[in-house]
Amino acid sequence: MADFLIKHLKKKAEEHSALEMLVNQWGFDEKLIPKALQTVGNLFPHYSRHDESHSKQILINIERLLGEDNIARLTAADTWLLLEAAYWHDIGMVVPHKDIQDAFSQTDFQHYVDEIRNNPHHGLHRFCLSFKLNNMSQCFGGADTPLEAVDKFRELMAEWFRRQHASRAGKIVEDPWTSAGISSPRTELIPTRLFKLLGHICKMHGLPFKDLLAPMSLLFREDGLMMGDNCHPRFVACLLRLGDLLDLDDNRFCPVMQLIAGENRPPLSKAHEDKHAGIRHLRIDPERIEITAECTTIDGYLEAFKWFDWLKQEMQDQMSHWQDIVPKREFGSLPTLGHIEVRLSGNQQLLNEGQRPQFSLDGKQATKLLSESLYSDAFPCIRELLQNAVDATLLKLWLLNQKKYPADSNIWKNPFTDEVQDILKTGDVTALLEETEPDADTPSGKSRWKLTITDQGTGISRDDLGYMLRIGSSQANAPRQQKINTMPEWMKPSGAFGIGFQSVFLLSDKVKLITKSVFTNETLDVIMHSPLGEKEGLVEFKLLDNDITMSFGTTVEVVIFLERLPKSYKYNRYDEYSIKSQIISSFDPVLDDTLPLEAADLAEKIREFATNSLVWVCRDMNAIYKPMKPMKPIGLLCDFNDNSDKYSKITRQKSFYIVKEHQLELVADLNLSGVFSSSFAGSETLYRGQPFEQKCLNDLPIASIKINLLSGKAGKWLTANRERLSDSAVKEFRDIVLAALEQLAAEYINQIKEESKPAYSFFLERMAMQYEHNWIELAKKLDRDWLKLNAPNPVTTDKISFEYLFGKENWTMCNLPLPDLQILLPPISGDFQIDDSYGAYTKEIIIKEWMKTAGNTIQIIESKEYENSDLTLIYQFAKKPQPLYSPKALAIKLISVDRRKNNRFVLNDLDNRWETLYLKENSKINAFYLFGIPSNKNIVLLPFLFYRRLNMQSPAQITATPSQLEALCQWIQPYLEKSSATLEEIRTAYNELIRYIDYDIMKPSPHWEAWKKDRMIDAH
Structure with a gap:
């Protein structure tokens, strides 16, 4: 307990009755605040203690820092503020139910969740991906169990309120009853000014040190309750900050709360546990501060190292401003910071002190490797510049119109309505590609081109520029992301890709920007140098005078060196509208010393980008047709800036x-x-x-x-x-x-x-x-309407509808082999013919519709050219019973099955010789019907594994080896209709089926030699 500070306050009150109110107020708060702090563990069970024990330890640390002599020099007001601040400073971690409810409707909370969603390394990333309060069916989809959902939700809210707890403490101190239900007295006996001051001191414990000394922040001195008893807010705030940082001892975590939080506590919590548990030496007195820690984990070591760095920085900041903080010189200086050390226990080692041993990338090499592997040509780099311009324009259009048309307005539901198109037409992007005079840097054989992209979007501020310089960091630009998140989904930027803006340095060593930000009104003149060049990524920028005549937006200039006269080239001679085609058509091999085909390719890509852009992109590519020296005029076949041409996006109808x-x-x-x-x-x-x-x-x-x-x-x-x-x-x-x-x-x-x-x-x-x-x-x-179609028949011009065929008692359909083989075969008769050129599922649709009618049957037979190895199958449709296939048709199908991958097949309509192998109805087996006609009776899984054919020259094996057959017999047994069949009976039946297919079906067929080769029968 902070006995010295409390005794000193009481002693001061005995000296003057006006100070008794401070003692009385402290007497109430000493009892009331700890009760409220007991609830911190409800939301923060995975945190270190933030209860009364923490408050007491802060006061003890302050007593150690001051010593008895300096405690005696404290005014009553300073003493009271120290006692109260130590108890109130973490009151922001007391979170009433209403505050949690209110958080859900706050825009900043949604941005906080989005921040986690955009960070795949965050422990709550998966949970936040599905955390959507407007969809309770998915809200907790990022957790595998209800208990995990509770833990993750608690961690999410704990981190949200931790970030605000210092500012929340300031507000609660001013009105404790309304804010947190704490009945700490607030009367006119102690000025409200002092409570506001106390709240401000509590707020300062969570802010950067520079905020403490800011002009409108804490003052050096304030009046107390009586003459001569002033208070010193900066001094109190600084002692609170040090006392808080120095609560490091190994009893900071509560074992009970650790058990409540469970073994799945966040890794950061466990790192802090190791940090505190590792304290081996702690000295705090007016002369010196010394700390030694020995951690068992790398994460614990890193947290301790980071904490000690904060302590060192805080001591340095306070020492350098001590004369503006300390009430009197008699207090002396702060203690000297002595030996501060953190080490890893056992044999664990580190490469660099305070740094996590991990893989990292060299910036230059990363840029080079990524650029070389990601981008196949120059256009993706230009596309990044164009997309940036379009995104900035869309954001500005949204901000200009969101008040008139809020986000939930029907107007934004479809980007292709007349109203939205009228809005989009008001923003445009201009792309200008022109050849310029060569300079000293122009390589031999190259021409110098300048690409200028101008938009009237939001522009780039200094803060935006900082994010642009880091690969993939656009998502971290919170202020901009907050505005983007309010946009209709179709209007939002597409997100960072590749190496972002820096990809432009694949084309040029230098990029120039002139930009004016709509948010800050800053006008910047920027020159960026390539990270791979001699200036190693230097960025030079000047803040220009504000010019009200200058529009908001950005102009980007890139100089590109392209082939002056390519030695060879390719182009589509039938595309007369392409820029490249027109340039080639106008080229004079004698008079012209340039043929800007690379520029034409680039211009064509820009035109393609413009075709499908939501924002109108004006493409001025006419400079490509205007060489530096006079020459004959070139007639353009189309105006590339004409909104009505075939590339226009405005006139297209969209679904x-x-x-x-x-x-x-x-x-x-x-x-x-x-x-x-x-x-x-x-x-x-x-x-x-x-x-x-x-x-x-x-x-x-x-x-x-x-x-x-x-x-x-x-x-x-x-x-x-x-x-x-x-x-x-x-x-x-x-x-x-x-x-x-x-x-x-x-x-x-x-x-x-x-x-x-x-x-x-x-x-x-x-x-x-x-x-x-x-x-x-x-x-x-539209059931059966397709029957009115005429059946395809290349042999005759007669038109026969499917409706007519389906009305006949019997009719035939010829399933021809591949179209390129048909020329080798004589014409085949039939009501109509079909092959693979008639589209997928045509045959299946016809068969399925025919079989819907009870009594309808299909028999598959061979053609008259069967003996000449014809693979044609004829489907006989009839309204009477008939077997599903003929033996010869079975031979054709077995030799001609699809061999693009390994397959097994089932064969239906087998006679009762194979009843031992009949499958149960509706058995789920990964095998195809051999003839493609489903059935639920008399189905047998064939014993053969048909291997895929690697190419037309390689053999396509069809195997049923003893080991395969043994495995098949054991696997198939549970699926058989005859459940009493033994393995021996199944094995015997399959061996007989193999013999039957090999010698009764395939050997008499013209396909025997091919079958024998694929089956490797000679090897048996």
Whole structure:
């Protein structure tokens, strides 16, 4: 207990009755505040003690620092402030239920959660990813158990209130009853001024030292309650800060609270536990402070080292300003900081004192390696500059219009409405690419080009500039992120990628910027040098005089050296509208000494960027056509700055969808005129207007599709260079595209003309067969309309509808081999013919629809050219019983199965010779129906493993080795309809089936030699 300070206060009160109120107030608070501090453990069980024991230890530390002589020199007011501040300073960690509720609605709290979401190394990162208070079904999805959810939520709120606890303490001191339910007396007997002063002192214990000496902060001296008894707020605040820092001893953590927090306490808490437990020597007196700690973990060591550094810095700051802090010279100076040491126990070693031993990257090498590996050409670097300009413009447009149209206004739900387009037209970006006179730095054989990109966006402040200089740090720019977070999702910047702005140094050693910030009104003239150049990343900038005539925004200038006259080049001779094509068409090999094809490629990329940008990008590329010396005029085939040309984005009609919280533009050509075509989607995929590669949509049965994804950060969807869909995003991307396509398809059903319904019905059937789920219900809305289509038949021009065929008692469909093999075969008769060129699932849709009717059957037989090794299969549709396949058709199918991967197959409609091997109905086995016609009876899993064919020359093995067969017999037993079958009976049946297929089916066929080779029968 702080007996010396309390006795001194009472002694002062005995000397003058006016001071008795201070003793009385302290008497109340000494009893009331500890009761409130007992609740700190409710939200902070994983923290060190912040209860009365901590307050007492601070006072003891202050007594040690002062010594008895200096305690006697304290005024009553200073003594009272020290006692009260030690008890009140952590009262901000007392958090009433209402304060937690209020936090949820605070914008700063949402920014705090976003900050954690953007930091994948934070212990609460996973929890915060799903922590959305407007969606309780997902709110705690980042925890695996209810107990973990409670712990993580408590840690989240504890960290939020820890950050504010010093300022909260200041407010609670002024009004303890309303703020925290503490009935500490507040009467006119002690001036409110002193309580405000006490609150300010408490607030100072959590702020930087410079704030303590700020002009509007704590003063050197204040009047107390009587003449001659002044108080010294700075002095009290400094002693509180030191006393708090020096509460280091090994009893700081409470074992009971550690058990309540559990073994899954945050790593930082455990590091602090090790820090305190490691204290081996502690000396605090008026002459000297000495501390020695020995930690058992590296994290504990680092926290102790950091803590001791804070102590050293605090002592240094106070000593350098001591004359502005200490009440009288008689107090002397602060204690000398003696031996302060922290070490690791046992044999653990460190490379550098106070530094975590870990891998790190050299800045220059990191920039070089990243740039070389991420960027395949120059355009991604230019794209970064263009995207920065567009993002800044969108942010400014949002800030200018958010009051008129708040975020929840319907206007922002679709970026392609007339209202939004009118807003977007008011902001533009200009890109100018022009050749300039060569200078001394121009390499031989190169021409000098200047790219200028100008926007009228938000501009760049000094603080923004600091974030730009660090790779990938744009997310840490909290003030800017706070504004961005209020934007509609489709309008938000796409996020940092690659090495960000610094990628421009792959093109040039120097970049110039002129910028005026809309937030600070600063105008900066900036020159940035490459980190890989001789100036090693130097950034020079000047603050220019404020010019009210200058618009807000940024102008970026980059000088690029490009090939003057390339020795060879490639171009598409059929693309007459491209810039490169026009330049080549106008080139005179005698009179012209330049052929700016690299510049043309760059200009073409800029034009492509502009095509899909939400903000209008003006492209002045005419300079490419204006060489330095006079020459014949070049006639342009199109005006690249004309808003009405084929590249204009304003006049295009868009379909905008919101799928699973994701927003995207979708344009699809369902190709209803070529419904039986096998050509899959020619897809164009973009992220916020810029193209990327993907291969997950290539099997869509539509002519073309364009997707422009307008939500999420780039890192969620794309590789670091934004050129390709990341592997981790493939499934989610495919799912949302299919969901958007479902929405488009559902809308189209209600608009489709009668004559288009059959083709559209067939499209829906293909989608239902391929993707199931909601497509099945959509297909039912036009159920059987596709039967009105004419069956494809290249042999005859007669038009026969499926509806007509389905009405006949029997009819045939010829399944031809690959189209390029058909020219070797004579014509085959049949009601219609089909091959793979008629599109995926065409045959399956026909078969499925036919088999829906009871009594309908299908038999698969061989063609008349069977003996000539013809692989054609003929499907005989009939309204009477018939076997599923002929033996010869079975031979064809076995020799011609898909060999692109290892497969097993089931064969249905086998006779009762194989009843021992019949599978139970609805058995789930990873094997395909050999003939592609599902059935639930008389099904047998074939004993053969069909290996994939590496190439057309390599053998494709078909094996059923003894070891494979033994494993198969044991595995299949639980799936058999005949549950009583023994392993021996199963083995015998399979051996007989192998013999039957090899010698009764395949040997008599023209495919025996191929089968024998694949089965390696000669080797038996």
